[in-house]
Every structure is written in C-alpha cells, then in structure tokens.
Amino acid sequence: MKREVIKTDKAPKAIGPYEQALKLDGWVFTSGQIPLDPQTGAMVEGGIGAQTRQVLENLRVVLEAAGTSMSRVVKTTVYMTNLGDFQKMNEIYGEYFPQDKPVRSTVGVASLPRGASVEIDVIAQA
Secondary structure (H helix, E strand, O other), rough: OOOOEOOOOOOOOOOOOOEEEEEEEEOOEOOOOOOOOOOOOOOOOOOOHHHHHHHHHHHHHHHHHHOHHHHHHEEEEEHHHOOHHOOOHHHHHHHOOOOOOOOOOOOOEEOOOOHEEEEEEEEEEO
8 A cells, every 4th residue: 555645835734643635545634724814824814705615625635746636636625714605605605516527515514714615625636
C-alpha cells in the first residue's frame, strides 16, 4: 500500500497536525477545506456564496496537485453552520460538478474552525 502526502502552496496551509490530502491505492482523500485565501491565510468575505467558491477552489488545486480533478470526485461531505444557506451553497457547488455528480452528505454543525460558514472534504479517484 503506497501512501503519498499531497501538498500545494496554491491552497491554504494546514492549520493543524494534518495534511492537505493523501493519495492511497488510486484514491485521493482531502482534509476539509474552509474558505481561507491561500495567499493571505485570511477568511474570505462575501457570505456563503463567496465562501463556498473559495472552499471549492481550494479543493480543486489540492486535487490538481494530486494529479486528479473535480470531475473524478466520487464523494463529498459538506459541513454548514447555517442550513438556511443551503440553496446558495448548492448553487455554487453545482457549478463545480455540472456532470458526473458525486454522492454527498450535508451536515449542519454548531461551528467550524475560524468562524467559517462552510467546510467541504472530498474523496476522488486518482
């Protein structure tokens, strides 16, 4: 079993003792991404739409660093602090998965790191 750590400067650095992603036996498992700007490390402004877009962009570049893409994602988990924002999150999310949609779980949570409104992690084929 070959395990490869995936890191890229194009996504935010891990804010704890974890990796951005691991590649294992033909699969890529990402850590959850929150809406941090990879250049500044600051939370993006602009509400759930802007935050969802930043999270998905962060995931996109992590997947690219692993040699795969959003089109190869098979499972996502979305964590949201306000499920009232579901429709707007879903609208932005749909832009990133126009075809071959992955399966998904969406979970309402009390809070997320650094006050984020949304966090997403993915599993993709390498």
